[in-house]
Amino acid sequence: MTDNKHPVPAEPSHGFGLEYAPAPESTSIVSIDDDYGLFIGGEFVDPIEGGAFPTISPSTEEHLANVASASAADVDRAVSAARRAHTDVWGSMPGKERAKYLFRIARQLQERAREFAVLETLDGGKPIKESRDIDIPLAAAHFFYYAGWADKLEYAYPGRRHDSRGVVGQIIPWNFPMLMASWKLAPALAAGNTVVLKPAETTPLTALLLGELMQDVGLPPGVVNIVTGAGETGAALVDHRDVDKLAFTGSTAVGKQIQRTALARNVPVTLELGGKAAHIVFEDAAIDQAVEGVINGIYFNQGHVCCAGSRLLVQESIADSFVDRLKRRLATVRVGDPLDKNTDVGAINSSQQLAKISELVEVGVGEGAELFQPDCALPDRGFFYRPTILSNVEQTHRVAREEVFGPVLSVLTFRTPEEAVAKANNTPYGLSAGIWTEKGSKILWMADRLDAGVIWANTFNQFDPTSPFGGYKESGFGREGGLHGLAPYLSLSPMKGRS
Ligand code: ADP
Numbered sequence: 428m429t430d431n432k433h434p435v436p437a438e439p440s441h442g443f444g445l446e447y448a449p450a451p452e453s454t455s456i457v458s459i460d461d462d463y464g465l466f467i468g469g470e471f472v473d474p475i476e477g478g479a480f481p482t483i484s485p486s487t488e489e490h491l492a493n494v495a496s497a498s499a500a501d502v503d504r505a506v507s508a509a510r511r512a513h514t515d516v517w518g519s520m521p522g523k524e525r526a527k528y529l530f531r532i533a534r535q536l537q538e539r540a541r542e543f544a545v546l547e548t549l550d551g552g553k554p555i556k557e558s559r560d561i562d563i564p565l566a567a568a569h570f571f572y573y574a575g576w577a578d579k580l581e582y583a584y585p586g587r588r589h590d591s592r593g594v595v596g597q598i599i600p601w602n603f604p605m606l607m608a609s610w611k612l613a614p615a616l617a618a619g620n621t622v623v624l625k626p627a628e629t630t631p632l633t634a635l636l637l638g639e640l641m642q643d644v645g646l647p648p649g650v651v652n653i654v655t656g657a658g659e660t661g662a663a664l665v666d667h668r669d670v671d672k673l674a675f676t677g678s679t680a681v682g683k684q685i686q687r688t689a690l691a692r693n694v695p696v697t698l699e700l701g702g703k704a705a706h707i708v709f710e711d712a713a714i715d716q717a718v719e720g721v722i723n724g725i726y727f728n729q730g731h732v733c734c735a736g737s738r739l740l741v742q743e744s745i746a747d748s749f750v751d752r753l754k755r756r757l758a759t760v761r762v763g764d765p766l767d768k769n770t771d772v773g774a775i776n777s778s779q780q781l782a783k784i785s786e787l788v789e790v791g792v793g794e795g796a797e798l799f800q801p802d803c804a805l806p807d808r809g810f811f812y813r814p815t816i817l818s819n820v821e822q823t824h825r826v827a828r829e830e831v832f833g834p835v836l837s838v839l840t841f842r843t844p845e846e847a848v849a850k851a852n853n854t855p856y857g858l859s860a861g862i863w864t865e866k867g868s869k870i871l872w873m874a875d876r877l878d879a880g881v882i883w884a885n886t887f888n889q890f891d892p893t894s895p896f897g898g899y900k901e902s903g904f905g906r907e908g909g910l911h912g913l914a915p916y917l918s919l920s921p922m923k924g925r926s
Contacts (some may be wrong), residue, residue, distance in 0.1 A: 447761065450768040452555045456542045459549075459632065463494045465501055465655060466638035466900045468508035469648025475500045480657070482631055485552035486765050486774035486809040490915035493633045497654035499663040502623065505652040506667050509594040509621040513650030517621050518591050522578035529574030529617060531644040533805050536567040539640065543633055546764070547605055550632040552774030552810070553728050554765045558605075565890055566609035572892035573613035576913055580618070583910055590918045591619030592695070593671035593917065596664040599634075600677045601627035602731040602777050602832075607676055608634050612651060613892075618916035620672070621650050625664050626679075628657040629777050653920065661670045672693065672916065674740070676733075679830075679856075681902045697905030698849050699897055701830040702858030705851035706736030706839075706887065707873065710745045720753045721836070724861055724887040726760060726772050726814050730834040733902070734859035735888055737791075738820075738827060743840045750818055750838055758813055760799040772834055775810040784812050784833030791817045791826035796837070822853055829906075830856070836883075845871065857899030861887045880906070 462479065462575070464471040478496035483489060504722065517525070534541065543566075544558040553562070580589045595615045599607035615622050626634035638653045654660055658681070663672060665688050675685050676699040689696035707726050708717045724736030741749050765773030775781040776796060792798050800813035812834060820827050820837040827837050841847040851860055860879040862870050870884040880898040883889060890896070895911035906912050 430449055438444060445577050447769045451764065452545060452548075452766045452768055454545055454549065455592070457545045457549065459492050459546070461492060461678040462882065463631070463635050463655070465495050465497050465505065465642075466635065466651070466653035467501070467505045468652070469642060469646070471638065474498060475504070480628060482550060482629065483775050484809075485629070486806070488808050488810075491550060492632065494655045497656040497660045497663070499666075500664040502654055502660060502667055505623045505654050506594055506596075506664075506669050508649035508652050509623050510669055512647055513591070513593055513621040516647045517650045518593070522580060524578035524617065525617065527614065528573045528644060528646050529577060532640065533567045533570035533574060533647070535640050535644055536563065536570065536821060540564065540567070543549050543605060545899070546636055547633050548773070550764045551601060551604060551630045552765050554770045554774055555774040555888060556768055557728060562603055562606045564894070566605045569606075569609040569613040569892045573617035573913065576616040576910075579827065580917070583913065584917070586922055586926050587846045588921075588922055592916060592918055593620060594669060595620045595622045595672045595916065596625075596667065596670040597622055597673075597676045597861045598625045598661045598664065598677065599627060601630040602728060602733070604630040605633045605637070608637060608873055610912070611674055612912045614907070615674075615806050615916045616650065620916055623657065623664055623670070624653045624656060625654050625661045628655070631655045632700065633798055650778055653686075665689070668692070670795075672696070674905075674915070675699070679903075682903055695915060697907070698903035699905070699907060700858075700901060700903040702733045702735065702898065702902050703738060703830055703833075703854045703878065704734055704736045704859040704861065705738045705740050705847075705854075705858045705864065705877070707740045707847050707851060707860075707867075708742065708745070708749060709864040709866075709869065710742040710828070713865065713885070714745070714752065715751065717863040718749070720861065720863060720885070720887045721753060722756055722760070725836045726834050727888055729772055729775055729812070731776055732888070734881060734888070736859075736861050737831060737835065737837060738851075739836055739838045740841050740848075740850055741838065743842050746809070746838075747842045749763065750816065753816060753836075754799050754801075757799070757816065760801065760803075761812055762803050762811065762814065763806055772814055775812050778810055780832065782833055784835060787826055787829060787831050788817065788835055791820065791824055792839070794821070794824045794826075796820045796824060796826060822850060828854065844873060848873065852876075852878045853886055855901040858897075858902035859883070904923040
């Protein structure tokens with residue numbers, strides 16, 4: 428259908444044919460060791476059985492370091508260190524003293540922000556402008572925010588006793604390594620717990636730098652322990668009998684396994700899993716803003732985002748012109764060296780993830796989707812994938828149902844708000860959604876009906892430490908951020924002996 432109201436501009440609205448000169452961020456601020464041990468009891472120690480794995484830069488495939496692989500025996504050491512620290516120091520420390528450490532961590536993160544950002548980009552492949560402007564500032568903001576609650580728990584939960592849970596096991600993914608570490612650590616520590624954290628195997632370096640930072644701020648030994656390794660290390664942490672609470676962010680398949688173990692042992696667990704968000708654009712939306720929002724919603728962080736707006740639902744009356752605009756805008760997105768300050772889309776995190784994305788796109792095309800990729804040059808080395816639009820996608824297609832976790836947008840259409848809701852909710856996931864319309868009443872009507880934990884209106888991918896984040900259905904349960912994100916780290920019970 429043609430759309431006379433929103434004619435596509437004759438010339439691209441961005442670029443004007445100008446080329447960007449290279450603007451590489453220097454890596455001299457970062458020093459990477461050849462080998463890293465496990466951070467247990469405030470020290471970097473060798474693993475008991477001596478295993479290690481390499482971590483590489485996904486944008487160059489360059490070897491960065493060897494990192495210790497923690498066995499079940501190492502995890503046991505880390506849990507024991509956390510238990511001692513909880514019993515002897517942290518669990519009984521007044522909240523206002525704990526807060527001082529959290530504020531110190533937050534301030535140190537700000538002071539060393541550039542170092543953390545460069546290391547995050549080197550090890551994970553995300554554009555430096557994202558690690559510099561989003562990941563690391565938000566990580567610091569989480570520590571600041573929860574530092575503020577540490578001495579105010581009785582006001583946070585009035586009339587209720589609040590006890591820390593004890594030793595917390597936390598497992599995080601590779602898409603936002605420092606930010607996920609902060610989402611998990613800050614509320615757990617503010618609540619008086621000690622932690623064993625397991626970073627993802629492809630992105631361990633910033634968590635290990637955080638271990639160094641914990642030493643620098645004088646955090647009592649054992650309050651935070653960091654065990655690196657692959658899925659088996661995570662499984663050993665989940666299986667450990669002396670862990671009082673589990674928190675996991677990652678794939679739905681692993682989340683389900685963790686939930687089974689946690690249920691069998693009656694350990695409280697928070698799961699933040701996959702997503703297949705609907706990004707819904709009505710014909711009355713501010714179109715240029717919606718185009719920017721949809722682009723940001725899916726290509727931010729190479730689409731390695733659980734709440735990514737990976738299913739565009741666009742009203743049929745504007746679908747053709749909207750998709751044309753998206754294609755024009757996509758042609759101006761800069762793909763390449765993540766350390767270049769102008770890069771919009773960096774490297775795919777690993778060769779395995781690249782293979783998964785390529786496979787799913789091939790399946791999508793085989794099922795009848797129409798493929799668009801801009802004609803941009805990709806670096807010769809490293810793991811890169813052209814940002815992709817798949818249009819004419821049907822609800823039954825795998826690319827409409829499965830999480831691609833890459834820079835791939837599937838486009839579907841709808842005619843009425845009712846149809847948009849039905850299609851948006853036709854997924855096993857329920858993490859996030861986006862709505863673009865000029866009508867506030869339509870936003871509220873839609874938001875009431877969408878099964879999603881986070882709903883953005885006329886914007887997308889906004890994160891704030893004060894605001895709870897989490898999902899429904901196969902996207903998991905429990906919330907992170909805000910007071911909702913603090914509560915799971917406390918055992919809350921009625922006050923006794925008060926009238
Ligand atoms: P992805 O498929 O995106 O890599 P995963 O769920 O496999 O996501 O990984 C997220 C985190 O969970 C990583 O730190 C990973 O090492 C860890 N992990 C993987 N398998 C298990 C498991 N069986 N038990 C506990 N943690 C695991």
